[in-house]
Amino acid sequence: MKHPYLSEDHEIFRKSLRKFLEKEAVPYYEQWEEDRIIPRSFWRKMGEQGFLCPDLGEEYGGSEVDWGFAVIINEELERVGSGFIGFGLHSDITVPYISSYGNEEQKQRWLPKCTTGEIITAIAMTEPGTGSDLANIKTTAILDGDHYILNGQKTFITNGIHSDLVIVACKTDPNAVPKHKGVSLVVVERDTPGFTRGRKLKKLGLHCQDTAELIFEDCRVPKENLLGEEGKGFKYLMKKLQQERLVVAICAQTASEDMLADTIEYVKSREAFGKSVSQFQNTQFKIAEMATEIKMGRVFLDQLIANHMAGEQVVTEVSMAKWRLTETARKISIECMQLHGGYGYMEEYKIARRYRDVPVASIYAGTNEIMKKIIAKNIGL
Template identity: 40%
Template structure:
């Protein structure tokens, strides 16, 4: 299970070296100053990271989802924000690849693969949270154009993306509501603007913004796949790889916190011995390693299922839930192991502690995720009986 090709292993190794050589020496200063890592993003684009899930003839190198999950883990081990840059971009690429017309694939995917064109997905609305069927952003058909009005929030890459996969209602009267939801491939233009940047506890350096659509016009053929009313099901499928990606980020953050703690526990002494020899610290380290290994196995299992073309919404959801909760617990235990130093901005532990909560609330809160998992369990059991 989870075997990579020689080329994929080389890619993961290359990203690991990039993180150790280029990211770790500068991340603390960039993160504390909340500076967009332009140079690091350019290097990521040159390495082909924006096109890892885009196959020929649109891209150059398409890797397995397992490989993509490993790349995500390595990036997040260095700085979770870097993994976030390619997260939404990858979901949009997957949506266009699976559901786009050939014209849409030709128009966007080659430039997305190189990072020349960056993409974002716009789902969440102010006051709407995880209830995507309660959308208030509406696109009304006017001749051969849709006129969009509404707002979206928590949009990663909002300022630097040239393309936004916009989830909106093209038929507000449809019953059930999801039957009137579409994905519009919205390019920046008149009536489409970033209204503000959101201040955040963590996830620094990369922008998270609110978008406002005020009589924003897009051609009717901007509907993903050319047929309106299919956007909800399309986005739910796209979120499978989105949740795999978030789980990969969580594993990366948890791994970074664990590795720092394991190292520190061998360097720090108290009462005449290295602190790992104290049972309380030893128990923390054992639990960290065990949960981290379990989270990674769940992550790779869901990624492998996606590669086999199997349904993996349940598995991706469970991986995201477990990995994110694990990352948060590991970050907290890492702070305890480091004591006062864990609370200091001169160590990386406090960054992990601020970054970990994003995976708990991002890509569907874990509270909603538990509901989705239970519904899927019931549905699968009923289908088998």
């Protein structure tokens, strides 16, 4: 049966990327986990090979290919480790704001270096007191002559340490009614006066992914760095969250597939009571249940990706995929660790890392509780 969005060209690309990662990422990943950061040199290598922002137009350094190539990049990075989420955030979440809402001068100034890895991007929405409720953010950007004066604090920012370009959700009109009409997006560049980084946050999992606090104190941002129109920021965020949540679903599905494959290999090789663990009925039933759930998730996800690539509005279905596939991955991490026995709790086994990396996917890009609210609203409740 024809795949809904992948062709032979995609599979050739996947083989090339996998070979690259086996050489440039797999041998070093454990060290990066210990270092609590992925080196910028790896970002540059990704850029040199065309593995950053491949769907951008050639005039901006991209390959101008369909989004299926981006899906493959997210999948193959996830198979190595969940700590690579910053690459998907850069290529498929942050950069699309610039390519969609930026003017030509902004695109020419920033996008070519985004494709080479010279510029690493981040998007700053979450604040210490505001997560899912973006209309109530407190960070302000007040126009003063030729500059916006930016004040506020952001937290849990992916790529927060490495970022050279940060899209900041802020209030350009703090008194707007309704509140969301005061939200705008302002782009802050590295070394802008008044912009500082707080702590590199210590997390339960995703150790090699740099997550940080960002602080803006009378930060003077040129008004030319306004992205799109004033007051349209909330609308832009809502529109782009569809792809962000889809990326999270893709990574969760891939993690589930990888955990199952590792566990099948382990139970076949591990012996207990004179036979392999895979021969016990309980093991077979657990594996069968997980394989079925994972397969059903993949079929739903692949069709959803195809619909998204076709330009369809699939907010409801994306919300379904985001919550269900992340919950599935969390459940599978527990089941697979149990099937590994005591070894599953040892750091040298990949399942231990998955067990701590997977749960946060149900929180970021909108909590799963928010996903259920969206679904309920969109089906008429």
